[in-house]
Amino acid sequence: MSEYYGNQTDPGEKPARKKRRRTRLVVAGAVVVGGLVAGGATVAGVGGGVSDLDLTGLSTMVVSGDKSDPKVDPAKDESKDPAKEDPKGKDESKDPAKEDPKGKDESKDPAKEDPKAKEDPKGKDDPKGKDDPKDPGKYDPKDPSSKGDKSDKDKGKYDPKGDKSDKDKGRSYYPGQDQAGRKDKDKAKDDKVKDGQAKDDQVKKVPCDPDKLITEIVLANADRGGTLELASQCTYNLAANNLVTSLPPIVQPITIAGGEATKIVRSVSLTQFPTRLFQVANGGELTLCNLTVLGGQQVGPAPAAGGGAILVQAGGELNLVETTLANNTAQGPGGAIQNFGTTTISKSLLARNSATGAGGAINNQGLLKIDDSQLNYNNATGNGGAVQNLAGTVIVTKSEIKGNHAAGNGGGVASGVAGATTTTTVEDSAISENTATGNGGGVNTAGTDSTTLRRTKVRLNSAGAGGGVATTGTATAVVADESEIDSNTATTGNGGGLLNGGGGIVLRGSEVIFNRALGPASSGGGSFNTAPGSVTLTKSRVIENTSTVPADGISGAGTVTADHETVIVKNRSTNCLTAFAIPNCFG
Secondary structure (H helix, E strand, O other): OEEOOOOOOOOOOOOOOOOOOEEOOOOOOOOOEEOOOOOOOOOOOOOOOEEEEEOOOOOOEOOOOOOOOOOHHHHHHHHHHHHHHOOOOOOHHHHOOOOOOOOOOOOOOOOOOOHHHOOOOOOOOOOOOOOOOOOOOOOOOOOOOOOOOHHHHOOOOOOOOOOOHHHHOOOOOOOOOOOOOEEEHHHHHHHHHHHOOOOOOOOEEEEHHHHHHHHHHHHHHHOOOOOEOOOOOOEEEEEEOOEEEOOOOOOOEEEEOOOOOEEEEEEOOOOOOOOEEEEEOOOOOOOEEEEEEOEEEEEOOOOOOOOOOEOOOOOOOEEEOOEEOOOEOOOOOOOEEEEOOOEEEOEEEEEEEEEEEOOOOEEOOOOEEEOOOOOOOOEEEOOOOOEOOOOOEEEEEEEEEEOOOOOOOOOOOOOOOOOOEEEEEEOOOOOOOOOOEEEEOEEEOOOOOOOEEOOOEEEEOEEOOOOOEEEEEEOOOEEEEEOEEHHHHHHOOOOOOOEEEEEEEEEEEEEEEEEEEEOOOOOOOOOOOOOOOHHHHEEEEOOOOOEEOOOEEEEEOOOOEOOOEEEEEEOOOOOOOEEOOOOOOOO
């Protein structure tokens, strides 16, 4: 509280009238600075009760009783008002019976306080007009001995035991909220709604009923997409709803997630209606997660041909996550998937699919990404027992391509065709035990294709020629970064490990070992080069390869170069025998 005093006389003199008066003011809703009261105020005197002053329109009020103060109106100076003087002339402030021994303000004594002088019903005093007698002084951060109130000492700090209103002083919102008090996720959802891009984030649970699955896909297509959760231990046995697909075409972003042992299969009773299971249209996005998709069958001419399980049209997108596509067939390319858009496969298995044409598992004419997956035991009557990259880009990482067969070229992967630009990259993977009747038991690259293998093992594959990797036309193959061409076989032609049919092969930091060319006239157990093609070896090894006709290591025509860090040794009878001498190759 603040105390203000008027003029005083000598204590030894007996006053004829009261010359000294002490007045205490309780100022609510006002700011008292230098004896000025701003705003509306309630003034309480010690002995005179409480007066409510209407200060409307007044900017200041001088609270000094000094006559010398030119701002004091004598007519309003309460210190001169005889009606308010103590008749006995006593100084109540020194009356021990009335003085609070603890220095508390008597105006707050419930027994003496006028009801009109009560504080704001909400208990809020103006912090600037409040003089707390209990406040020992404000905390000085530079003076450790100061004992200011905790509210001063830790001002602005969050007290976990305090009220939420103190949690973030100076802030109108809490962490994780915006200034409107909305949580981050709610704000993001509101923004989506404003942008007209909101999706139904609620997961729709689909009972074990194929008709319900069809209904929910129709509803999701009509409602900007959604997520469908299928029942565990359930087989959704689909009959045909048209002559093209068993399920409605996907035209929105839709996720279909299975549980334990959830399957989507084409009914075995539909022998007269061969249908694929899914079709992703332009603008559609299909994600299949934790599912097994079986028995899709596509029969029909182009452009609908291909894709026994799934057709991805240009502008469509397919994502497979922890999903199996098996036993699907196509009368055309892509036993499981025909891709004209974008397809991403992760942690999935494509097995025992077959195509009458190219790409036993997948035929690609868009963008195809395969990661941490297996493409095993698929079959094509054309090129690419597992994958045919007919016109586009293929990227394979950390995957296994095993046991596939092509009646044409590329038992595992075939990339390129005359007149098309294609790129294939395989990294940190294994291409093994694949077979091809033509060239390239593991990989065949043709046309103007560019294929790169990094940290990849090509082993135990076989083909008529080029048991491991083969190129034809002007295509190129790069085998780099500790890749291995190991134990592959050319059954009738040349090049047990590598066959360059006229383009280029680069072997960098890798090895060609234990390969064989077994035909009656087969040559180049390690590598065979055809003019005008070229083979370039850098920091590589060609070791312990065999062939029926020398040379067992590197044979053929064209240009072959090897740097001084390349080792060509221990090939069965002859290391090198070409039309031109090979540097660093002896015997």
